[in-house]
Amino acid sequence: MPIKHSDEYRDAEISKHLANRIHATSTQNIRLMEVCGTHTVSIFRSGIRSILPDTIALLSGPGCPVCVTDQGEIDAFIELARQDDVIITTFGDLMRVPGSNSSLQNERAAGQDIRMVYSTFDALQVAKDHPDKQIIFLGVGFETTAPTIAAAIKSAAQDNVDNFSVISAHKLVPPALEALMGLENVEIDGFILPGHVSVIIGLEAYRPFFDRYNIPCVVAGFEPTDILSAIQMLVTQIKDKTPRLDNAYPRAVTNKGNTKAQDLLKEIFEIADACWRGIGIIPASGLQIRDAFAVHDAAKRFDVSVGSSKSLKGCACGEILTGHKTPPECALYKKACTPTDPVGPCMVSTEGTCAAYFRYHAD
Amino acid sequence: MCLAIPSQITKIENEIATIDVDGVQRQASLLLLEDAAVGDYVIVHAGFAIKQIDESAAKETLTLLKEAAALVENEGGDRSKD
Numbered sequence: 001m002p003i004k005h006s007d008e009y010r011d012a013e014i015s016k017h018l019a020n021r022i023h024a025t026s027t028q029n030i031r032l033m034e035v036c037g038t039h040t041v042s043i044f045r046s047g048i049r050s051i052l053p054d055t056i057a058l059l060s061g062p063g064c065p066v067c068v069t070d071q072g073e074i075d076a077f078i079e080l081a082r083q084d085d086v087i088i089t090t091f092g093d094l095m096r097v098p099g100s101n102s103s104l105q106n107e108r109a110a111g112q113d114i115r116m117v118y119s120t121f122d123a124l125q126v127a128k129d130h131p132d133k134q135i136i137f138l139g140v141g142f143e144t145t146a147p148t149i150a151a152a153i154k155s156a157a158q159d160n161v162d163n164f165s166v167i168s169a170h171k172l173v174p175p176a177l178e179a180l181m182g183l184e185n186v187e188i189d190g191f192i193l194p195g196h197v198s199v200i201i202g203l204e205a206y207r208p209f210f211d212r213y214n215i216p217c218v219v220a221g222f223e224p225t226d227i228l229s230a231i232q233m234l235v236t237q238i239k240d241k242t243p244r245l246d247n248a249y250p251r252a253v254t255n256k257g258n259t260k261a262q263d264l265l266k267e268i269f270e271i272a273d274a275c276w277r278g279i280g281i282i283p284a285s286g287l288q289i290r291d292a293f294a295v296h297d298a299a300k301r302f303d304v305s306v307g308s309s310k311s312l313k314g315c316a317c318g319e320i321l322t323g324h325k326t327p328p329e330c331a332l333y334k335k336a337c338t339p340t341d342p343v344g345p346c347m348v349s350t351e352g353t354c355a356a357y358f359r360y361h362a363d
Numbered sequence: 364m365c366l367a368i369p370s371q372i373t374k375i376e377n378e379i380a381t382i383d384v385d386g387v388q389r390q391a392s393l394l395l396l397e398d399a400a401v402g403d404y405v406i407v408h409a410g411f412a413i414k415q416i417d418e419s420a421a422k423e424t425l426t427l428l429k430e431a432a433a434l435v436e437n438e439g440g441d442r443s444k445d
């Protein structure tokens with residue numbers, strides 16, 4: 001029987017055994033942060049929280065791309081959508097995120113042409129099909145998504161698809177980890193590092209961060225046994241006081257990562273500062289399009305500046321993304337803010353912590 | 364947005380792979396991969412294959428997990444032939 005690389009890692013017996021080992025090892029109270037939104041959802045869906053000992057608190061970090069997109073960036077997207085003769089293309093999750101006074105969904109209802117696409121090449125196809133329009137792709141995401149956007153920009157440049165441009169609001173994970181550790185009152189004892197960001201950047205990309213803070217770090221895959229074995233490694237490291245940078249997802253993550261994707265990123269983008277919801281500006285944590293590809297840079301073409309806007313009133317997304325609060329500690333959670341009528345991005349995005357709590361957390 | 368489950372490549376044409384996702388055929392660009400072949404399991408993100416699964420690392424992980432859970436003796440040794 002060939003391995004399917006999914007079912008095998010959902011084995012209930014193995015999960016039970018890993019949970020038992022975690023119970024046996026975990027004596028002190030610890031707080032672990034799962035940085036990635038896909039981990040948050042997987043942890044809830046598989047019921048991992050309910051089989052862990054009370055000594056382990058899991059916090060969701062700044063790893064849901066839509067959630068960390070700053071209010072000012074959302075407002076810039078909406079400003080772009082209001083330009084004449086443009087078609088906005090985006091991944092679906094962004095549609096309902098409230099800006100300061102509108103959302104993309106509202107703009108579409110008001111008649112703007114805003115389309116959800118599955119991949120950046122679909123957006124490029126829209127541009128080829130509508131040479132009389134300007135097609136703008138909203139570039140949101142981490143190191144996993146950014147290469148797919150770089151590939152589209154490169155293709156657009158090669159094929160002279162001059163009516164295709166991207167507004168780059170990409171974010172980078174290692175600088176965000178640095179910024180988190182620099183915040184006041186951080187209480188994080190270990191990190192479950194994202195699986196697919198790490199596929200691209202490789203395990204060694206975290207080495208400078210790890211060397212600086214000497215905090216337990218383990219890259220994890222997305223199946224229950226992947227996450228449990230990462231937690232078990234973290235608990236052991238903490239107990240033995242031997243912090244390490246470990247890889248619990250070796251079938252997909254290598255030390256060097258995907259160098260072809262990294263080269264493409266470097267070709268199209270350069271490192272820039274970026275503004276994160278709830279954290280603010282983090283130096284060298286974003287990507288801007290290089291001047292050589294300025295034709296495809298929507299920020300330059302449409303002269304839209306990404307200003308700083310106030311965060312949404314009463315929404316605690318910022319504190320949730322930094323591990324300072326959990327959703328039930330937000331006064332609006334389940335009251336004014338629900339998935340059908342969300343106030344903040346953490347409730348809008350399927351990878352958002354508030355949405356995951358709402359769907360899976362019985363409280 | 365993250366499709367965490369690896370999919371198998373069934374066909375490759377002009378750097379576009381046809382992949383099998385639980386019996387449904389979809390397309391994925393191979394522009395971000397160095398060398399992909401039909402039969403490979405790949406991780407797909409937003410329409411792009413971003414990594415082949417390392418079969419030997421996958422088998423090793425499973426063996427370690429199963430050994431740790433003391434399940435391995437029930438499985439027999441047939442996995443090495445796959």
Ligand code: SF4
Nearest residue numbers: 316317330337344354
């Ligand atoms: S429950 Fe709603 S308002 Fe509160 S932090 Fe989450 S998204 Fe924001």
